[in-house]
Amino acid sequence: MNGFGKEGKVHLWVLIEARAIRNGIRQSFRMAVIDITERKRMEEELHERTAELVKAKELAESAVEAKAAFLVNMSHELRTPMNAVIGFSSLLLDDSLTPEQKEYIEGIRKGGEALLALINDILDFSRAEKEGVELEHQPFNLKHLIDESLDMVAVQADHKGLNLAHTINYGTPDMIIGDYCRIRQILVNLLTNAVKYTDVGDVSVSVSSKVIEDNKRQILFIVKDTGIGIPQGKMNQLFQPFTQLERTMSRKCEGAGLGLAISKKLAELMGGRIWANSESGKGSTFSFTIPVEVVQGQQLELGETDRGAVFEKTLGQKSLRILVAEDNPSNQRVLVEMLKRLGYRPDVVADGREVIQALERQDYDLVLMDIKMPEMDGITATKVIRRLRPENGPKIVAITAYALEGDREKCLEAGIDDYISKPVQVKELLAILKKCSVLGVAA
Amino acid sequence: MILEANLAGAFLLGTERANLVNNRFQAYLAQRSLQEFNALCRRVMESEAKETAEL
Numbered sequence: 001m002n003g004f005g006k007e008g009k010v011h012l013w014v015l016i017e018a019r020a021i022r023n024g025i026r027q028s029f030r031m032a033v034i035d036i037t038e039r040k041r042m043e044e045e046l047h048e049r050t051a052e053l054v055k056a057k058e059l060a061e062s063a064v065e066a067k068a069a070f071l072v073n074m075s076h077e078l079r080t081p082m083n084a085v086i087g088f089s090s091l092l093l094d095d096s097l098t099p100e101q102k103e104y105i106e107g108i109r110k111g112g113e114a115l116l117a118l119i120n121d122i123l124d125f126s127r128a129e130k131e132g133v134e135l136e137h138q139p140f141n142l143k144h145l146i147d148e149s150l151d152m153v154a155v156q157a158d159h160k161g162l163n164l165a166h167t168i169n170y171g172t173p174d175m176i177i178g179d180y181c182r183i184r185q186i187l188v189n190l191l192t193n194a195v196k197y198t199d200v201g202d203v204s205v206s207v208s209s210k211v212i213e214d215n216k217r218q219i220l221f222i223v224k225d226t227g228i229g230i231p232q233g234k235m236n237q238l239f240q241p242f243t244q245l246e247r248t249m250s251r252k253c254e255g256a257g258l259g260l261a262i263s264k265k266l267a268e269l270m271g272g273r274i275w276a277n278s279e280s281g282k283g284s285t286f287s288f289t290i291p292v293e294v295v296q297g298q299q300l301e302l303g304e305t306d307r308g309a310v311f312e313k314t315l316g317q318k319s320l321r322i323l324v325a326e327d328n329p330s331n332q333r334v335l336v337e338m339l340k341r342l343g344y345r346p347d348v349v350a351d352g353r354e355v356i357q358a359l360e361r362q363d364y365d366l367v368l369m370d371i372k373m374p375e376m377d378g379i380t381a382t383k384v385i386r387r388l389r390p391e392n393g394p395k396i397v398a399i400t401a402y403a404l405e406g407d408r409e410k411c412l413e414a415g416i417d418d419y420i421s422k423p424v425q426v427k428e429l430l431a432i433l434k435k436c437s438v439l440g441v442a443a
Numbered sequence: 444m445i446l447e448a449n450l451a452g453a454f455l456l457g458t459e460r461a462n463l464v465n466n467r468f469q470a471y472l473a474q475r476s477l478q479e480f481n482a483l484c485r486r487v488m489e490s491e492a493k494e495t496a497e498l
């Protein structure tokens with residue numbers, strides 16, 4: 001309504017209450033006109049403020065999202081050149097060097113590996129922080145998960161002379177449905193820490209389960225060590241990102257202090273919990289729970305054909321016939337040692353010609369082939385094998401010092417099935433063996 | 444057409460009581476409020492009860 005205030009004409013908000021007065025034929029109203037300009041102004045202000053707040057909140061949320069997305073992309077970009085740094089320095093190490101040069105290059109490689117591990121941690125952390133993470137919902141074998149996780153720290157534990165043990169308590173289901181990779185990631189993080197922060201004694205995993213509902217179980221994982229332990233007062237900092245407790249004491253343990261933060265995020269993402277108990281100097285116990293579904297009755301048979309079950313069957317029998325072709329004696333030793341620890345008994349040859357001779361003598365399921373070998377290199381040898389045996393030949397996996405795009409093409413063209421890069425890591429080797437086992441059984 | 448107005452009403456509209464009488468109430472309304480005021484009048488005619496509107 002147009003009214004007049006002290007400053008002349010102003011716009012007013014009014015509340016009109018009106019009632020009809022009937023008085024013979026004449027119609028009139030009684031109206032009460034109430035000035036509500038002030039109330040309206042306040043309402044409007046409130047409305048504006050709310051809109052501003054909503055906008056600010058949305059902005060903050062998208063900033064968190066953007067940060068996470070940025071980190072994910074960034075880590076990817078950083079990883080590629082890091083692989084070149086590590087790959088090329090490993091390549092240099094193969095050749096004859098003075099002890100001093102060797103030491104420097106070893107330094108570059110170690111630094112590169114530490115940096116790569118850090119980048120991977122950051123990638124995992126930001127992935128877990130990003131909104132809308134999709135959880136896997138696949139059946140898998142629980143024992144297989146534990147074996148695989150233990151394998152990943154086996155070499156390190158062995159190196160330190162630690163005893164690795166595991167217990168699966170009575171009543172724990174064999175096959176469960178859940179996110180295999182994420183549960184394994186938590187377990188591996190805890191195991192890695194346990195091995196890292198323990199100098200003598202044991203590291204053990206124990207698994208048990210509790211019924212939640214008909215086919216729902218709460219799986220409890222406990223990782224126990226006899227290491228340095230954690231001071232009581234520091235317990236609540238443990239799961240914070242970028243926290244390393246003994247930072248001031250020594251820098252002997254590498255890492256970014258992200259492992260536990262990632263583990264906590266992942267456990268909570270899956271609806272579980274993670275916590276720690278410890279006595280300084282005596283050791284630590286880290287526990288986490290994950291709610292899962294059990295695979296029962298009919299589904300169990302289905303589960304048998306699942307990758308985990310197949311892997312278990314073939315790996316359990318350790319029946320793969322493996323040939324290692326590698327000319328460098330120390331690389332040869334490392335690879336054979338790794339395979340032995342995983343329960344295989346590989347044969348060994350030193351160049352491409354010998355591979356072909358070996359294949360004439362007997363069949364192999366898998367040939368792990370170095371690319372750069374004297375006499376006959378891996379690519380030529382592969383071409384010959386594929387020509388001689390176009391069908392039912394062995395699976396050939398190249399071991400390359402550096403995995404450049406062009407090389408990959410060359411490998412695939414020659415008939416190589418897959419490749420892993422040097423230095424060979426147990427993790428990658430396991431993945432190859434797993435793939436191989438599944439294919440072997442399916443064929 | 445305004446028949447009577449009290450002092451507060453005149454003050455609100457920034458004018459004398461005498462000036463209000465015999466003027467159309469609509470003259471004091473903002474253009475965009477006219478439709479709603481007319482709707483209010485219709486409601487008032489049809490009902491016995493008190494009707495309200497914010498303009």
Ligand SMILES: Nc1ncnc2c1ncn2[C@@H]1O[C@H](COP(=O)(O)OP(=O)(O)O)[C@@H](O)[C@H]1O
Nearest residue numbers: 193194197229244245255256257258259260284
């Ligand atoms: N099993 C353990 N025994 C003793 N201290 C531990 C153990 N696990 C973790 N910690 C402490 O918690 C810190 C954070 O662990 P984590 O998040 O995995 O980071 P990082 O392993 O990179 O240092 C470690 O730096 C260490 O101080």
Ligand SMILES: [Mg+2]
Nearest residue numbers: 193255259260
């Ligand atoms: Mg760690």
